[in-house]
Structure formats: C-alpha cells, structure tokens
Amino acid sequence: MDTHSDTNSLPRLGEAAPDFDAQTTHGRLKLEDFRGSWLILFSHPADFTPVCTTEFIAFAEIADQLQARNVNLLGLSIDSTYSHIAWVRTIKEKFGVDIPFPIIADLNKEVATAYGMIMPGESKTETSRAVFVIDDKGIVRAMIYYPLTTGRNMAEILRLVDALQTTDAHGVATPANWRKGDKVIVPPPGTTDDAAARMDEGYECIDWFFCKKAL
Numbered sequence: 001m002d003t004h005s006d007t008n009s010l011p012r013l014g015e016a017a018p019d020f021d022a023q024t025t026h027g028r029l030k031l032e033d034f035r036g037s038w039l040i041l042f043s044h045p046a047d048f049t050p051v052c053t054t055e056f057i058a059f060a061e062i063a064d065q066l067q068a069r070n071v072n073l074l075g076l077s078i079d080s081t082y083s084h085i086a087w088v089r090t091i092k093e094k095f096g097v098d099i100p101f102p103i104i105a106d107l108n109k110e111v112a113t114a115y116g117m118i119m120p121g122e123s124k125t126e127t128s129r130a131v132f133v134i135d136d137k138g139i140v141r142a143m144i145y146y147p148l149t150t151g152r153n154m155a156e157i158l159r160l161v162d163a164l165q166t167t168d169a170h171g172v173a174t175p176a177n178w179r180k181g182d183k184v185i186v187p188p189p190g191t192t193d194d195a196a197a198r199m200d201e202g203y204e205c206i207d208w209f210f211c212k213k214a215l
C-alpha cells in the first residue's frame with residue numbers, strides 16, 4: 001500500500017523552509033520571526049510521555065549553547081497550548097528544569113503536515129521525532145528523523161550546527177565524526193590541473209582528492 005501522501009510532503013535540503021504562523025506557548029510565531037538567526041524546529045510525539053520529557057530537559061540544557069551559535073529552538077506536537085503549559089510546569093516541578101523555548105500547539109496538524117513530521121506507519125496521530133535545522137535565511141539545511149521509541153542525541157545536534165556553520169564560514173566540508181576544532185576536508189579539485197597542483201598547496205593530502213587542513 002502506498003502510504004505516501006502529498007498532504008504530508010517533505011521539505012528539501014537547500015530549499016526555503018515551509019512558512020508557518022502558529023500558536024505557541026510564547027504567543028503566535030511565524031517562520032519569518034526567526035529571520036536573521038538559525039532555527040531548530042523539532043517535533044515530539046506527545047506531551048507527558050517519558051522519552052519526550054527526557055528530550056525536553058536535554059534541549060533545555062543545550063539552549064544556551066545553541067543561543068551562543070545564534071540558534072533558536074522551537075518545539076511542536078499535536079497537543080493543545082494548555083497541555084504544553086501543564087507539561088512545562090510539571091517538568092519544572094518534578095525535574096527542576098525551566099523550558100526556555102516556545103512550543104507550537106499544532107492541533108490541526110498544519111505545520112506537522114507542511115514539514116512531513118507525521119509518519120503514518122508509526123503513528124497517524126503523533127509527530128515523529130523530527131529535527132529541522134533552518135538557517136538565518138530561512139533555508140532548510142539539515143533534517144533528522146528518529147522513531148517514537150528513540151530519544152535524540154543533543155551532542156549530535158550541536159555537532160551538526162557546528163559543522164553547517166563551519167562549512168558556511170570556510171567553504172570546506174567536514175569528515176565523519178568531525179567535531180569543532182578537528183581538521184576539515186578541502187573540497188576536491190575539479191580539473192586535472194587543479195588535481196596536479198593540489199599536492200603542493202600546503203594541505204595534508206593522502207591523495208589528490210583527499211586533503212585536510214586545520215582552520
């Protein structure tokens with residue numbers, strides 16, 4: 001059975017993020033309100049569930065580190081604002097953690113549908129654990145999808161933001177398991193002349209196509 005539907009289309013990397021104008025725990029917010037800063041828009045399956053609670057605490061713990069990178073957080077689930085408010089208050093009461101970021105109350109699934117956050121094979125009524133990294137110009141730069149049963153890794157989210165911002169700033173790429181401060185990949189040469197010259201350009205090269213440098 002084809003479960004794909006155009007009503008749950010997926011944004012594409014390198015293209016404009018779908019606009020939204022949504023009710024949140026911090027009042028109405030539009031995508032354009034975040035222009036000039038980066039945005040991590042993330043969905044969770046439901047309020048008052050244990051894995052989501054651990055994730056919210058973990059997102060709150062990295063909020064300052066993201067802010068230092070000019071990145072805002074915005075949560076979303078198909079729950080009401082009242083449910084979000086009650087859950088945030090419970091997290092404060094039981095775990096002593098303030099949730100500093102807004103949460104979209106997407107009861108009509110409008111934003112979830114525009115961003116392809118609902119995976120009907122897993123749940124038709126809950127959003128999956130999606131993360132959209134949207135840059136300061138409103139372009140989708142990365143997407144991560146996790147299933148309902150697996151909590152996300154905040155170190156990877158910070159690493160991903162660092163990698164995107166580093167590649168933007170320096171015109172390089174980052175290798176597997178790269179972390180801020182590690183050497184970066186110099187984009188491979190596009191011509192035979194550039195390939196011949198590459199080994200003498202002061203990079204650390206294993207071969208003409210595989211060169212690294214420190215920043």
Ligand code: BEZ
Binds near residue numbers: 046
């Ligand atoms: C949770 O957050 O604990 C959860 C939510 C949906 C399905 C399974 C676990």
